[in-house]
Amino acid sequence: GNSVTQMEGPVTLSEEAFLTINCTYTATGYPSLFWYVQYPGEGLQLLLKATKADDKGSNKGFEATYRKETTSFHLEKGSVQVSDSAVYFCALSGTYSGNTPLVFGKGTRLSVIA
Amino acid sequence: DSGVTQTPKHLITATGQRVTLRCSPRSGDLSVYWYQQSLDQGLQFLIQYYNGEERAKGNILERFSAQQFPDLHSELNLSSLELGDSALYFCASSLMPGQDPQETQYFGPGTRLLVL
Numbered sequence: 001g002n003s004v005t006q007m008e009g010p011v012t013l014s015e016e017a018f019l020t021i022n023c024t025y026t027a028t029g030y031p032s033l034f035w036y037v038q039y040p041g042e043g044l045q046l047l048l049k050a051t052k053a054d055d056k057g058s059n060k061g062f063e064a065t066y067r068k069e070t071t072s073f074h075l076e077k078g079s080v081q082v083s084d085s086a087v088y089f090c091a092l093s094g095t096y097s098g099n100t101p102l103v104f105g106k107g108t109r110l111s112v113i114a
Numbered sequence: 115d116s117g118v119t120q121t122p123k124h125l126i127t128a129t130g131q132r133v134t135l136r137c138s139p140r141s142g143d144l145s146v147y148w149y150q151q152s153l154d155q156g157l158q159f160l161i162q163y164y165n166g167e168e169r170a171k172g173n174i175l176e177r178f179s180a181q182q183f184p185d186l187h188s189e190l191n192l193s194s195l196e197l198g199d200s201a202l203y204f205c206a207s208s209l210m211p212g213q214d215p216q217e218t219q220y221f222g223p224g225t226r227l228l229v230l
Contacts, residue, residue, distance in 0.1 A: 036221070043116065043204060044221040089157065093217075101147060101159035101170055102206075102219060 002027045006090050006105035013080055013112050021075040021108045023064075023090035031092040033057075033066050033073040034102065038087045047075075047088070080112045117141065118207050118222035126228045132193040135225045139186055139207030145169070146188040147208075147219060148180055152201040163188055164210075195229045202226050 007022040025033065035047040035057070048057030053068035062077045073090060087107045093100040117140035127133055139146050148160040150173075159172035163182035174180075177195075182188045192199060203226075206219040 034218075043118075043223040044206075045116070046218055046220070049218065093219075100217065101162055101172055102149075102157075103159070104157040106156045 002031065002092060002103045004090050004092055004103055004105035006088075006108050008106075008108070009087075010109040010111055013110070015082055015112055015114050016079045017112075019075070019077040019080045019084075019110070021088055021090075021110070023073045023075065023105060025071050025073065025090075025092050027071075027092055027103075032100075033064070034091045034093070035062070035064055035073070035075050036089045036091060036104075038089065038107070040086070044089065080110070082112045082114055085110055085112045116220040116222065118205060118220050120203075120205050120222035120225050122225060123223065124226050124228075126230065127195060128230055129195055129197060131195050131229075132191065133195065133227065135190040135192070135203050135205075135227075137188045137190070137205030137207075137222060139188070139205075140220055143207035143209050143220070144186065145208045145210060146182055146186070147206040148174075148188070148190050149204040149206065149221075150201050151204060151224070152198075157204075160190070192227070197229050200227055200229045 003026045032051040034049045036044040037047045048059040050057040050066035056065045064075045089107045090105040091102045119138045121136045145164045147162045151157045160174040162170040180190045202224045204224045205222045208219045
């Protein structure tokens, strides 16, 4: 079945450091890929998405490119801020059957220190 | 604010009890999804409703059930609760029935359930 694998956390970075959170997936068909973010005590917010191969999703300085050849959707940000501290989830949707509940990775906790 | 509301925010109950979690989707959305977030299992899809009808089922226990009402709000019923049911339960909504993998799901703030 469909699955998502993310790098284990926690990840601790200094402010203005470069961020990469790795995400790879296994899926049948042509899934869409998503990054969701969960700030402390809050629900999940969509950060960005990409719906086909070579698409780049971007938002708030974060970027991820849908790479079909490596089945990856790594999240990157050039310069993190303390306010980026949160848990980041990679997810996919889409199967041949057409039903699209999201399949999530286990999440990566990011802590940014000043 | 996603526009999806969930009540209550927190729930503490005892083993063997039954609880009901409520979700109101974003205005105009017809599909509601329920997810469970636990420390050991991560985020897992439970069940989806579209316009009042069950659309897809995931890892939902037989002790759990859900429904979507004519006004499109949804309730998740958890019965014969066990310690392991303690988790954060999220509701998400989307416009369509979920046949488009490009469609975004919008999440509510969650209900944190603690079973003692």
